[in-house]
Amino acid sequence: MEIALLGGTGDIGQGLALRWALDTDHSVVIGSRDADKAERKANEYHSSLKEIGVTLDIAGYSNETAADSAEVVVVSVPPEYAPQTVETVAPVLGEDDILVSPAxxxxxxxxxxxxxxxxxxxxxxxxxRAAPDDVPVVSAFQNLAAGALSDLETDLEADVVVTGDDSEAKETVMALAEDIDGLRPLDGGPLANTGVVESVTPLLINLAMNNDGMHDLGVRFE
Amino acid sequence: MEIALLGGTGDIGQGLALRWALDTDHSVVIGSRDADKAERKANEYHSSLKEIGVTLDIAGYSNETAADSAEVVVVSVPPEYAPQTVETVAPVLGEDDILVSPAxxxxxxxxxxxxxxxxxxxxxxxxxRAAPDDVPVVSAFQNLAAGALSDLETDLEADVVVTGDDSEAKETVMALAEDIDGLRPLDGGPLANTGVVESVTPLLINLAMNNDGMHDLGVRFE
Known part of the structure; x- marks a missing residue:
């Protein structure tokens, strides 16, 4: 499967790109508003992987070009840029594509x-709301620590709550989460339930700020 | 220490009462708007403990009487009754008491x-807002499954995020959480940070509803 990480030059985009590249056979492309920046970052990720003995091509393109070739398009941009980013790539998306929201x-x-x-x-x-009507949107990956995700020597052990209204699209994204070693996907229900998932992220930051020895926190439900 | 559970006839009040009675030397009193109901429930808890070989007196009173004798007063009533419950007990509270909000x-x-x-x-x-100015308020215990808490044969393994503006009161409540076997208190910062703690509770219910084999969920941060 080909996965595009729009805003894949940022923290969480970088982490997901590296983990999917390292742990799976999926093909990863980096998107950015600035195609040159995407290419530079893709080269950096290539080098990070090479350092641990993994040789993989990661390409970097404009967001439109990255989304065009991918079946799963992760909108890993700052939340205020999410609507315009989706509008930019909307013309190249079809009903077989999935938009993923981790912001x-x-x-x-x-x-x-x-x-x-x-x-x-x-x-x-x-x-x-910004997506074409026929393109399903799934939310996931909000509660992962970007630092832990990007540090390939860190073993992950975290839950990923996935929400969405299209059950096939949701299953695809849950499988993509499971493909990363140490992540466990959980079904959070319809997209309307996403608020209580996103709100765990500021809690994780507050806990890291207020408790000695806690950093790069994830969450487990048990 | 004497702990009063106002609304201690409800799910979470019952669970905390039983666990503190079982795991600690703290004295537990049950409060209710209806003193007779509090007494009946206190007798039930006494019997539940006796079934597992533990003989302990648990008393049940009106909310005012329960709060009067206690140093830590847990407002484990449905959220819509929280302000009037606090107003009812306000006259018997002093600066050495602590109000705990788990709702x-x-x-x-x-x-x-x-x-x-x-x-x-x-x-x-x-x-x-409803509490007297000199009585510190601490939030805790929102994200515990009442079912697991009340079932004394269930081993707990859950985090309790504690928030509050009075650091001494917060430390007291964190210690009371730690006194229950299997609970780990974490500092969530000031009381203004409580929203992102409370909002984990609906997420826990959604996860239990949407994932086979998951029920009575708690949360761990790691």
């Missing part, structure tokens, strides 16, 4: 981080 | 459960 909108004040959901209820629902 | 306000629709925070930001902040 979270947060605010910060003196107390810590807070969940700051958009009016639609969640970033995933913003992505869904 | 979560949720809504439910065809998709599942959603976090439905009160205007104050969280139930804990509602409790704080």
């Amino acid at each position: 979270v909108q947060m605010s910060r004040d003196a107390s810590g981080f807070h969940y700051d959901p958009p009016e639609a209820g969640s970033v995933a629902e913003v992505v869904d | 979560v306000q949720m809504s439910r629709d065809a998709s599942g459960f959603h976090y439905d925070p009160p205007e104050a930001g969280s139930v804990a902040e509602v409790v704080d």
